[in-house]
Amino acid sequence: METRRSILASFLPDLASLTKRGLAGWITLIGLGLVTSIVLMTFLAPWISPHDPSAINVGPQFCPPNGQFPLGTNHLGQDMLSRVLSGGSIMLQVAVLSVFICLMIGVPIGLLASYAGGKLDKLCSLMMDSIYAFPALVLAIAIAAMLGTGVVNMALAIAVVYVPSYFRIVRSQVLTIKELLYTEAARAAGARGRTILLRYILPNVVPSVVVVASVNFADAILTAAGLTFVGLGVAKDIPDWGWDLTDGRALLPSGAWWVITFPGIMIVLLALGFTLIGEGLSELLNPRLEQ
């Protein structure tokens, strides 16, 4: 238990000390700030939204941003501010779920295959590489089209696409660590294979997985937006930035720039937040850069 707590503590250095770790610390902090505020905003949307985001004709149609509707209204007279506030909910759920599925599948397979080596390793690598060969969004669209709409189906489609990234990073790390002397020393001291895998190899793989996962959050957000944009996301009556992009694109020729702009900015900010966290953490957790 003690070990696990200390590992966690080393991954989540207290926020104040981040500012003392140079650029990487600041990057992580900004990323954390962006993500936290968007998550909070989405979570609090039902209480802070001026209108029901799904209600039509709360105002005039195509109303540009003004005092009453700060982000304007769309072609149905829906309040864009309310839609921006709550439109991230599905995307966040999908991202969390898909990253979770990826972790649950990619990490154990990567650990076992590369530790066991031989045919199992070859087979798994081949499978993962063949998934990796597809363009991510195209594959996700194909799978989502097969599975149908809904949060779980979107998450599954995204998870399948990104599992190979986890598998690869875990595999490459295990291949290095399993040759290191301390796993050899553990074996020479009579440790079981299971113990070596779980106590010696896994904890040393976790930092890389954390980095991949946080970068992967950003990919999942963008892919989820893409899926909704092409109509493979959730039902039309649920407010979602992806849907607003679809609508906004159609309305753009008529000059209603505000319908597509604000949800688009939110998607970019959220993805940027996760990317910054990932980039920052990969610097912070890199032992070679530690003084």
Next chain:
Amino acid sequence: MPLLEVDSLTIEYLARRGNIRAVDDVSLSLEKGETLGLVGESGSGKSTLGLSLLRLVPYPGVIVDGRIRIDGTDILNLSEEEMRFIRGRKVSFVFQDPMTSLNPVKKIGDHFVELIRTHEPTISEEEALKRAEKILNDLGILPERINDYPHQFSGGMRQRIMIALAIALNPDLVIADEPTTALDVIVQAKILDLLKSLRDEYGMALILITHDLSIVLERCDKIIVMYAGQMVEYTDSTILHRNPRHPYTRGLLRSIPNIELADQKLEAIPGSPPDLLNPSEGCRFWPRCSYAMKICQEKDPPLIDAEHGHLVRCFLYGGTQP
């Protein structure tokens, strides 16, 4: 009954290019509390031999022939599970590089807890830590540092921690594979003397694997000199020092600087060891040997008892007549 008995052990690495015989027909025996120095240059098979005593020859190495008995038990017939109880408890291993021998994410204390509880599951964590503190203290490491991580220690301290781990379960035999190669000379002497004093104190047998003949001469009871997978000389260290027989051993001794000989000329052994993939006929050493005779190129010399159990693999001491 000797503690360790190795009988015509042969180990091969099944490489893609062919089989490489890393250990060739080695036999030795070790009594309780005895120290054995295993000397040879890189690739002479000394580390492979050491690891085989725990059945940990790295892939694709295979023990193709011979027998290893520890306390009379043939370990080559044990199951992997039975083998686990020999590793760490009866026989423990100290590796060459202390910088990478400890798990970077585990505290020093956790290494001990894990080791002790692997072999004695009934012992509580507190008790295991208490034991660890005592051993660390014996080896000159402050007990309160038990909560520190490996990167907070210097190389010499880490090697002392590795030794503490090796003796934590009071094994009968400790195998130290070049335990001081990664350390500077002063720390090196300290670690070696520590190993020797532990031998005296805990009564365990010690196998010291090294490429440096000078450090085992004064610290070991017996010495095996290995060359290209073969034992070329096997005798008491005092005899070896006074009367080295094999030309290779003589070469090694001549290459050790001696402070008392002001005009000593250090001599290197010319050439390099043979390719073990396709060893040529005859003695493995003859191309580098200044005493080489015609027969050396044609026949592999047998291990000859030159005098009272002083074994030498060289035609200079007989064996030329079939």
